[in-house]
Amino acid sequence: MRYAMVIDTLKCVGCSDCVVACQTENDVPHGYCRDWVTESVIGTYPEVEIELRSERCNHCDNTPCVRTCPTAASHVIEGGIVLVDRDLCIGCGACIESCPYDARYRHPEWGTVDKCTFCVHRVHKGQDPACVSVCPTNCMYFGDIDDANSEVSKLIAVRKYKTLAPEAGTKPQIYYLI
Amino acid sequence: MIPFQISGSEEVFISGRNIPHIDPHLTLWEFPISLYLFLGGLSAGILFFSAVVHLINKEDEFKGAAKWAPIVVPFALSIGLLALVYDLGNPFYSWRLYTTIRLESPMSWGAWVLLIVTPLSILWVMTYIRELFPVIKYENYKMPFLYKVEELAVKYKKYMALALLPLTIILGIYTGILLSAFNARPLWNNAILGPLFLVSGLSTAAATIILFAKSHHERQWFSKIDILLIVIEIGLIIHLIMGYYAGNEMQIEALDVLMNGEFTTMFFGLLVVLGLLVPLILEVFELAGFKVPVIIPAILILIGGLIFRILMVEAGQLSRILY
Numbered sequence: 001m002r003y004a005m006v007i008d009t010l011k012c013v014g015c016s017d018c019v020v021a022c023q024t025e026n027d028v029p030h031g032y033c034r035d036w037v038t039e040s041v042i043g044t045y046p047e048v049e050i051e052l053r054s055e056r057c058n059h060c061d062n063t064p065c066v067r068t069c070p071t072a073a074s075h076v077i078e079g080g081i082v083l084v085d086r087d088l089c090i091g092c093g094a095c096i097e098s099c100p101y102d103a104r105y106r107h108p109e110w111g112t113v114d115k116c117t118f119c120v121h122r123v124h125k126g127q128d129p130a131c132v133s134v135c136p137t138n139c140m141y142f143g144d145i146d147d148a149n150s151e152v153s154k155l156i157a158v159r160k161y162k163t164l165a166p167e168a169g170t171k172p173q174i175y176y177l178i
Numbered sequence: 179m180i181p182f183q184i185s186g187s188e189e190v191f192i193s194g195r196n197i198p199h200i201d202p203h204l205t206l207w208e209f210p211i212s213l214y215l216f217l218g219g220l221s222a223g224i225l226f227f228s229a230v231v232h233l234i235n236k237e238d239e240f241k242g243a244a245k246w247a248p249i250v251v252p253f254a255l256s257i258g259l260l261a262l263v264y265d266l267g268n269p270f271y272s273w274r275l276y277t278t279i280r281l282e283s284p285m286s287w288g289a290w291v292l293l294i295v296t297p298l299s300i301l302w303v304m305t306y307i308r309e310l311f312p313v314i315k316y317e318n319y320k321m322p323f324l325y326k327v328e329e330l331a332v333k334y335k336k337y338m339a340l341a342l343l344p345l346t347i348i349l350g351i352y353t354g355i356l357l358s359a360f361n362a363r364p365l366w367n368n369a370i371l372g373p374l375f376l377v378s379g380l381s382t383a384a385a386t387i388i389l390f391a392k393s394h395h396e397r398q399w400f401s402k403i404d405i406l407l408i409v410i411e412i413g414l415i416i417h418l419i420m421g422y423y424a425g426n427e428m429q430i431e432a433l434d435v436l437m438n439g440e441f442t443t444m445f446f447g448l449l450v451v452l453g454l455l456v457p458l459i460l461e462v463f464e465l466a467g468f469k470v471p472v473i474i475p476a477i478l479i480l481i482g483g484l485i486f487r488i489l490m491v492e493a494g495q496l497s498r499i500l501y
């Protein structure tokens with residue numbers, strides 16, 4: 001069992017609904033976000049290519065954030081979801097420094113570290129993460145990548161995809177269809 | 179129609195994200211962490227020299243190194259630890275560092291090494307503090323049991339010294355490894371940083387001992403040691419820079435922050451020139467017989483050491499993996 005997300009950059013319109021859905025679902029503090037949309041524009045007018053990406057914690061297979069955590073607050077649970085245990089976190093920031101995607105932040109009130117949880121509370125109920133479920137273009141897919149029959153597995157079997165900064169060695173588990 | 183060109187055309191990257199201390203680049207670790215690294219390296223160096231002087235039975239010849247300078251250490255380590263705790267987001271839970279040992283996490287084993295070295299440094303100073311300050315009488319503070327502690331510390335001083343040798347080296351290297359363990363920050367992710375911070379820490383320690391030295395002979399000895407350390411340090415810094423220039427795009431970009439960016443003046447002006455070259459030249463002049471007030475190179479080295487930590491901590495967070 002390995003949860004993963006597949007995001008179709010060709011269908012994304014950059015509306016940021018996923019960002020707002022996450023902020024509402026997870027009570028993300030004002031001015032912060034656990035997912036965000038980036039836009040890279042390559043080329044010179046009129047030959048430009050735009051890539052829109054909804055980014056978040058990649059729930060990496062090889063997790064520097066878990067490795068550098070001194071208290072074991074950052075940990076991986078069944079299915080490969082990377083979480084922070086608020087009761088153990090001292091807010092030292094080692095995990096933030098070690099994440100190549102800057103996917104973590106210190107919660108302004110708690111002082112502990114916060115990040116995308118793949119909406120584990122929803123996943124355990126059999127639902128999709130909030131971002132996936134609200135996307136108006138249905139460009140995000142969530143599922144078990146170990147299961148060859150899951151939608152995510154089928155998509156990356158036929159479509160061209162990339163992951164972010166694979167050279168960081170983190171084995172990220174968000175796959176971008178390109 | 180103009181053919182589509184990737185090279186030579188621009189890639190513009192826009193991120194909708196703007197999180198405090200994370201965007202546009204990390205500013206999470208600030209001055210307290212630099213101070214912690216500086217004081218940790220300084221303390222490790224002083225204790226190392228003190229232990230060596232004790233083991234080779236030269237305490238009377240090198241009184242500053244053996245007895246006076248180490249008095250600074252318990253204070254330096256306490257201030258360093260306070261700075262670290264102050265920088266935590268959740269400081270009241272910092273004891274959680276000590277509910278587990280995680281060897282993969284430098285933050286974890288460093289905290290443990292400090293937990294061992296700090297009390298050792300107090301015991302170390304206790305072995306002779308009443309000899310230096312006869313006015314100290316533990317019964318006056320209603321703590322007569324401290325005589326017993328002192329007696330034990332004196333009895334086992336040799337073993338303490340033997341334990342301090344590896345422990346102080348580990349502590350000194352740790353101040354660099356804490357940063358180099360982060361592969362996500364290319365400027366830190368370099369195996370040289372551990373030895374470099376160790377040597378820099380030893381050099382600031384030698385400078386402190388020069389300030390406390392009780393004889394011209396001792397001052398000269400530690401000036402010589404310091405000259406050697408500064409030369410090694412400069413060599414390692416050159417090595418670091420060359421390594422990055424020969425590196426990949428990410429490393430070259432990371433180095434640009436030091437060589438060609440907002441930290442360039444600080445790097446060359448304050449660290450290389452004022453913190454290393456000027457004190458090196460002054461110490462060489464002093465050895466050659468010119469009259470140089472030793473306090474000047476010693477203080478420059480200490481300031482240079484602190485600036486080096488500030489520079490690496492802040493510039494490192496500007497460097498990132500490009501994607």
Ligand code: SF4
Pocket residue numbers: 056057058059060063064065066082098099100101102103104115170
């Ligand atoms: S994206 Fe960052 S925070 Fe998430 S698992 Fe990978 S390294 Fe850890």
Ligand code: SF4
Pocket residue numbers: 068069070071072073074084088089090091092093094095096112113
């Ligand atoms: S901030 Fe919290 S989760 Fe992150 S490394 Fe420190 S203790 Fe672990």
